[in-house]
Amino acid sequence: MSMTVIERKNVKIEDKWKIEDLFSDISQWEKEYEMCEKLIPELMEYKGRLSSSNMLDIFEKDEIIGRSVERLYVYANMKSHEDMGDNFYQGLCKKADSIIVKYNEACAFIEPEILGLDEEDVLKASEGTVYRHFIENLLRNKAHILDTKGEEMLAGIYELTSAADDIFSMINDADMTFEPIVDGKGNERPLTHGKYQSYLESSDRVLRKNAFKSYYKSFYALKNTIAAVYSSGVRKDIVISRLRNYSSCIESFLYGDNIPVDVYKNLIETVNKNLHLLKRYISLRKKRLGVDKLHFYDLYTPIVDNINVKTSFEEACKKVVDALEPLGEEYINVLKKGMSEGWIDKYENKGKRSGAYSWGAYGTHPYVLMNYDGNINSMFTLAHEMGHAMHSYYTWREQPFVYGSYTIFVAEVASTVNEALLMEYLLSVTEDKKYRAYLINYYMEQFRGTLFRQTMFAEFELTVHEMAEKGVPLTFESMTEIYRQLNIKYFGDDIVIDDEICYEWMRIPHFYTAFYVYQYATGYSCAVALADRIINKNGADDYIGFLKSGCSDYSISLLRKAGVDISTAEPIENAMKVFEGLLNKMESL
Secondary structure, three states: OOOEEEHHHHHHHHHOOOOOHHHOOOOHHHHHHHHHHHHHHHHHHOOOOOOOOOOHHHHHHHHHHHHHHHHHHHHHHHHHHHOOOOOOHHHHHHHHHHHHHHHHHHOOHHHHHHHHHHHHHHHHHOOOOOHHHHHHHHHOOHHHOOHHHHHHHHHHHHHHHHHHHHHHHHHHHHOOOOEEEEEOOEHHHHHHHOHHHHOOOOOOHHHHHHHHHHHHHHHOHHHHHHHHHHHHHHHHHHHHHHHHOHHHHHHHHHHHHOHHHHHHHHHHOOOOOHHHHHHHHHHHHHHHHOOOOHHHOOOOOOOOOOOOOOOOOOHHHHHHHHOHHHHHHHHHHHHHHHHHHHHHHHHHHOOOOOEEEEEOOOOOEEEEEOOOOOOOOHHHHHHHHHHHHHHHHHHHOOOOOOOOOOOOOHHHHHHHHHHHHHHHHHHHHOOOOOHHHHHHHHHHHHHHHHHHHHHHHHHHHHHHHHHHHOOOOOOOOHHHHHHHHHHHHOOOOOOOOOOOOHHHHHHHHHHHHOOOOHHHHHHHHHHHHHHHHHOOOOOOOHHHHHOOOOOOOHHHHHHHHHOOOOOOOOHHHHHHHHHHHHHHHHHHH
């Protein structure tokens, strides 16, 4: 298993995803692009004459084009993510953006014209069809859908509304460079996005400190640029939310999934009530590491010494498969197929997009991008992203195209259930006391990084958007101060609030999809409950039913059917009890 950062052209075939399962080559992509350009104007033939009698016809035509447009967009972007410095595929992404704009403009009239029809006629026409829930949800959103001209105008500025995300992605993934660093033995080490996390997990404190400072030095050098980019993204959120008649940005982002704003604010309130547990953990970490002053670069290194947790990709796959056996034979067979038949792009290469994700297009198998680095975090990331992939697999297999996606709110449940099952499995088969302590610490780190940290991110987003909605300018200084105060509140007095950690908000890609990150925290809370049901209460069938549901019902309803109610504080409070139990175990060691 080589961890050397190599050129994309030198990556082994078996380590790449089979992107040719989407399009065999670029000429096939171009042919489908040309076909879409010819078909899209046909949608416009219905403009001004859409009725309850021909409504289903246009849905079918829209689906044919929509599926192709999705495939074009996914392929272009995935190819670009293989090497963000590849100008050809950057250009292909622009073409894909262009076809999306044309498609969105062409079908922008559909929803406004349906909403202009008699509601009883529309409901009657959709009765007994797969579109019934779609129509009911559309009617629920009536107050926030503009007239045809307004929807066409918003569709036409798609590329502008995604500009902040695109610009940050190019800064972060293509243009950002980091100075080499020196470890505790005086050896020079390269620093990349992919290596940064593994360095923070090292027992070499000099390496951790130098990686931390060098990493944030690069972001600080672009502080005003990144602040301006993020500020423009927040202003875009405000403009669109007001155009669509929402009372606030947060309402506009939650309303589409029928998530009450109270769910978001309840998460922050419940976590804030339990910050004493996080501070207790920080104190324990300081004591176990034996340092006079605990810094943020000390948060990721294990507090259990001399544990060799390096795991090859193949070994990680086997452990994930074993851990997920409670989900049933069919789930495991598909999981193995995905791991061995080109769903996954495995390792870091030069220019490759950082991080990990699962993606794909309806009608094909899902894909997973990874930058596998051999550590335990990479193994859990594999489990996490395959949770997304299996969710997509079941949804695409069981649901029609109209419900062939799932909301972000439930997506993070599927991924973190896998992580929770993996942890429970590892704890059940590990007899070595040191390694068990290591796993308990890692489990606590998942709580810290997902439930606490993502909630802090969510609180930052809410504060920044509310500030901007009141007309307060967003500057590097103002946003950094907000982030500094949140770190003080969350982490307490037993850690040094390093200047560098106050710049962390500048490096979070998910902030460019507003009010997204809270779903990691709610999803984690639900996942802890669902994993317990799967292992101890024969809940696997209910859970597989949830994976098959796509967006055929509202997110909170789907979770209730699976056995957890996130509209209450109970799942979050129960997750906090699990964390407290882990804390008690670690303190007693």
